[in-house]
Amino acid sequence: xxxxxxxxxxxxxxxxxxxxxxxxxxxxxxxxxxxxxxxxxxxxxxxxxxxxxxxxxxxxxxxxxxxxxxxxxxxxxxxxxxxxxxxxxxxxxxxxxxxxxxxxxxxxxxxxxxxxxxxxxxxxxxxxxxxxxxxxxxxxxxxxxxxxxxxxxxxxxxxxxxxxxxxxxxxxxxxxxxxxxxxxxxxxxxxxxxxxxxxxxxxxxxxxxxxxxxxxxxxxxxxxxxxxxxxxxxxxxxxxxxxxxxxxxxxxxxxxxxxxxxxxxxxxxxxxxxxxxxxxxxxxxxxxxxxxxxxxxxxxxxxxxxxxxxxxxxxxxxxxxxxxxxxxxxxxxxxxxxxxxxxxxxxxxxxxxxxxxxxxxxxxxxxxxxxxxxxxxxxxxxxxxxxxxxxxxxxxxxxxxxxxxxxxxxxxxxxx
Amino acid sequence: xxxxxxxxxxxxxxxxxxxxxxxxxxxxxxxxxxxxxxxxxxxxxxxxxxxxxxxxxxxxxxxxxxxxxxxxxxxxxxxxxxxxxxxxxxxxxxxxxxxxxxxxxxxxxxxxxxxxxxxxxxxxxxxxxxxxxxxxxxxxxxxxxxxxxxxxxxxxxxxxxxxxxxxx
Numbered sequence: 001x002x003x004x005x006x007x008x009x010x011x012x013x014x015x016x017x018x019x020x021x022x023x024x025x026x027x028x029x030x031x032x033x034x035x036x037x038x039x040x041x042x043x044x045x046x047x048x049x050x051x052x053x054x055x056x057x058x059x060x061x062x063x064x065x066x067x068x069x070x071x072x073x074x075x076x077x078x079x080x081x082x083x084x085x086x087x088x089x090x091x092x093x094x095x096x097x098x099x100x101x102x103x104x105x106x107x108x109x110x111x112x113x114x115x116x117x118x119x120x121x122x123x124x125x126x127x128x129x130x131x132x133x134x135x136x137x138x139x140x141x142x143x144x145x146x147x148x149x150x151x152x153x154x155x156x157x158x159x160x161x162x163x164x165x166x167x168x169x170x171x172x173x174x175x176x177x178x179x180x181x182x183x184x185x186x187x188x189x190x191x192x193x194x195x196x197x198x199x200x201x202x203x204x205x206x207x208x209x210x211x212x213x214x215x216x217x218x219x220x221x222x223x224x225x226x227x228x229x230x231x232x233x234x235x236x237x238x239x240x241x242x243x244x245x246x247x248x249x250x251x252x253x254x255x256x257x258x259x260x261x262x263x264x265x266x267x268x269x270x271x272x273x274x275x276x277x278x279x280x281x282x283x284x285x286x287x288x289x290x291x292x293x294x295x296x297x298x299x300x301x302x303x304x305x306x307x308x309x310x311x312x313x314x315x316x317x318x319x320x321x322x323x324x325x326x327x328x329x330x331x332x333x334x335x336x337x338x339x340x341x342x343x344x345x346x347x348x349x350x351x352x353x354x355x356x357x358x359x360x361x362x363x364x365x366x367x368x369x370x371x372x373x374x375x376x377x378x379x380x381x382x383x384x385x386x387x388x389x390x391x392x393x394x395x396x397x398x399x400x401x402x403x404x405x406x407x408x409x410x411x412x413x414x415x416x
Numbered sequence: 417x418x419x420x421x422x423x424x425x426x427x428x429x430x431x432x433x434x435x436x437x438x439x440x441x442x443x444x445x446x447x448x449x450x451x452x453x454x455x456x457x458x459x460x461x462x463x464x465x466x467x468x469x470x471x472x473x474x475x476x477x478x479x480x481x482x483x484x485x486x487x488x489x490x491x492x493x494x495x496x497x498x499x500x501x502x503x504x505x506x507x508x509x510x511x512x513x514x515x516x517x518x519x520x521x522x523x524x525x526x527x528x529x530x531x532x533x534x535x536x537x538x539x540x541x542x543x544x545x546x547x548x549x550x551x552x553x554x555x556x557x558x559x560x561x562x563x564x565x566x567x568x569x570x571x572x573x574x575x576x577x578x579x580x581x582x583x584x
Contacts, residue, residue, distance in 0.1 A: 085501045085540035116435075123448075123485045124541050124551055126558035159433040164444055164483035167539065181440035181469070183482040199438045240544065242503040248545035284502055284540075317544075319503055333502045337539055343482075 004236050005212050006252045008096030017138050020099040026144055028218035029106050034150050039065075041111040045214060047222035049234030054079055054170070054207030055282065055315040056390075057233075057303050060214075066194035067112045068202040075203040076109040076117040077179065078211055081163055081170040083122055085337060086283035086317030089238040089250050090208035094121075094128055097212065098135050104211030106144065106156060107218060112204050115155050120175055123164040132160050167341035171389050172205045174343065185345040186389035207315075209238055229255035233302035233313075243280075243320035244271045256305075260297040263320055274322040278406070281306055282314025284334045285394035287401035288327070310401065327409035331402040332360040338395030349392030352383040356399060368414045377403045418464050423449055427468075440469050443479055447486055452555060455495075456487040484538070485553065492527040492534030493580045494554035496573070500537045503544035512548035513537060515566045520573070532580040533573055552576070 003010055013019045020026075032041050046061025067074055078101070082090040093101050102119075109117045121129045136158050139145045147155045161179055168174045169184040176198050178184035197203020213235060217225050229235045233255035239262055242248045246268030253262065259279060263269065270276060276297065280286035289309045291297065299305055306313040321330065339353035359376040362368040380396040380403075387393055403410055420427045426449055434441040443465060450461035457480055459473075466473045480486045498516070500509045517523060520535065527534040543549045546562035550569075554576070561572065 082542045083540060086503045086544055087540075088542040088544050091542050122542070123483070124558055124560075127560070130557075161433070161441070162444065162448065164448070165485040165538075166483050178444070179441060180438060181443035181471075181479065182475075183478055199435065242544035243506045248507070250545070319506070319544075321506070325506070330502065333505060337501055340539055 001254070003252050004216050005093060005100070005209065005238055006096065006250065007100065014100075015096060015098055015135075017099060017135075017142060024219060025099055025215075026103055026142075028215040029103050029110070029144065030150055032107055032218060033110055033152055033154050038111045038113055041107060041218065044222050045111070045217060048217045048225040049222075049229075050210065050213055050217060050225065051233065051303070052207055053209035053213075053237065053315065055084070055285070057313070060206060060210055063194060063206070064108065064112050064204055066192070067204060068195045069113070071195075071202050072113075073116070073201055074112050074114040075198040075201055076105060076112060076114040077172075077175065077198060077203055077205045078105050078117065078119040078208055079170060079172065079175060079205055080119055080121040080125065080208045081175060082125075082208070083167040083170050084283040084285060084315055084317055085334075086242050086280065086319045087240050087315050088242075088317075089240045089315075091125065091128065092250050093208055093212050093238075094125075094132060098132060099139075100215055101208055101212045102132070102135060102139065102158065103144075104214035105158065106139075107214050108204060108206065108211060109156050110154060112202075114204070115157065117156065117158045118179060118198070119158065119160045120169070120179055121160060121162055122169070123162045126162065129160045129162050136160070166343070167337075168343045168389075168391055171391060174389070175205065176203065183343070185343045186391075188388065230300070230302045230304075232304040237301075237316050239301070240315075240317040241267045241320070242317070244274065244322040244325070245269065245320050246271055255302040256300040258298050258300055259318070262301065262318060263297070267320070270320065270322050272322075274324060276320060277323040277325060278321040278327070278330075280311075280319040280321065280398070281316065282312050283317035283319060284337055285314060285390075285397055286319070287311040287397045288321070288330075288405060290401075290405040326413065327402045327406040328360070328364045328413040331398050332357075332364040334398040335360045335395065338391065342391065342395070346388035346392065348383045348386040349388070349395065352379055352387075352392065353395050355379050356395070360399075363410060363413050366413065370411065370414055373403060373407075373410045373414060419446060419450055419461065420468065440471055440475075443469055443471070443476060444483075447476075447480060451486060454490065455493055455554065456490050458488075485558075493532055494552050494576045495534045495536055496550050496552055496569075497536045497538040497541075498550040499539070499541045499543070499547065501540040503540070504547035504549065507544075507547035509548045512564070512566065516569060519566055519570055528577070530577060530580070532577040 042064045050060040051057040169178045173187035174184040193203040251266045276291045279289040339357040342353045380399040430445045462476045549562040
């Protein structure tokens with residue numbers, strides 16, 4: 001199947017403006033600005049079934065339609081903070097096919113009436129930000145950004161903004177705080193950003209991959225997009241495959257592709273021909289899927305079906321764990337990550353991740369008891385449903401599913 | 417010397433990105449600018465930025481303290497920040513780090529005696545398929561180094577040490 005997002009793998013130099021233009025680039029944006037009303041653009045995206053690719057899977061067109069038209073100006077912000085352990089797809093899009101992403105941001109800006117858009121990149125994407133700055137300058141020169149675009153009254157400017165190393169800034173309201181020059185701590189919601197966002201103004205925030213889909217949907221139509229994927233999860237998704245596989249990397253596939261196809265057909269199978277013990281389909285924020293029978297691998301990867309395995313598809317960063325990996329080690333890893341990244345604003349997360357890390361360290365270090373394992377499970381469950389944002393919730397996923405589904409690994413660790 | 421005097425072009429360009437009511441947004445790019453030369457941000461730079469943006473020095477310091485890529489004390493001229501997070505660890509990052517420490521004769525968090533390189537363990541850098549990997553943070557910004565071996569890394573470190581030696 002032809003690639004829709006990772007088109008640079010098939011079209012050399014599509015990261016250069018003339019090549020992108022030759023392959024239909026910016027025709028969708030021009031058509032939208034000159035021939036469509038903003039609401040019509042939103043309607044097409046809504047009808048396509050496109051859902052947010054950052055992890056939450058919220059319907060994109062619906063998000064755009066929530067923008068408050070009684071409060072101006074409006075902003076569009078691209079979330080390029082890509083920091084979930086196991087996720088590395090947005091980086092490839094922005095490096096390989098940057099104009100398609102930027103055109104998506106431009107189309108979204110027109111659809112919600114924003115004249116300024118920001119691309120918020122994690123600070124580590126330093127070189128990438130410099131390259132996007134060049135692309136944005138080229139777009140200005142070519143008349144795709146600036147005043148009175150294509151002879152209309154619509155104006156748009158775009159800027160990059162670098163974060164400085166904080167996972168929490170991927171959470172959209174923490175991102176806004178950070179973009180406003182503050183510590184990246186989540187806001188209490190509601191109000192949601194389409195009502196009160198950047199500088200207190202209505203703001204639409206989407207993930208890089210979400211934006212990259214938009215020009216193709218506008219160019220080919222909502223019906224075309226829905227021919228791919230499943231009824232619940234339309235279109236294609238970039239699966240970031242990592243962990244114990246022979247060929248880790250990004251794979252653009254329709255929703256509904258099975259774990260088996262991803263891991264064995266595309267990923268070349270498990271290293272050293274070991275067997276799959278667990279799968280984390282949404283990076284470190286995942287519940288651990290127990291792979292205790294072969295049929296699990298035949299599960300189609302879409303939002304609804306993955307949920308039947310007691311996990312979420314999230315950003316589809318699939319980490320493969322083989323039978324050599326002890327779960328007490330793995331959970332110690334994820335808990336340390338979340339403890340490090342907890343922003344400290346709400347007590348359940350700040351204190352919970354701190355105490356969980358003490359317990360996982362003790363258990364994995366061989367100094368724990370069975371009571372410590374029970375206490376760890378208890379702390380994690382006490383945190384659930386009480387945190388200000390999803391980070392706190394995410395920190396408990398591997399802990400609870402790890403202990404409940406792989407208890408023997410923990411018992412073994414405390415017995416030794 | 418104030419940032420505006422030292423880097424007039426950069427400061428102007430940074431401030432032009434944000435609307436007047438969002439002037440404070442410039443704090444992060446200005447901090448990167450302040451950190452460029454010495455690899456850390458001192459108190460007078462924080463005062464300077466606070467004045468420029470009409471915010472308090474505490475508000476600037478709070479930003480410095482919150483984000484891991486800002487540093488408020490002098491360490492190595494270059495920082496080697498190795499990802500040892502779960503996906504990289506599943507692909508050998510922990511062993512890579514141990515071997516690197518042994519070769520350098522320092523521990524994680526330490527700086528080489530010549531002040532050239534600080535070795536740090538960091539969380540996910542979005543390069544999970546190219547482990548072992550690390551980034552270098554130094555005067556020339558942040559650069560990724562992927563699919564690394566200890567030998568290749570030691571070679572890079574020699575280059576960095578030479579560069580630091582020459583500027584001394």
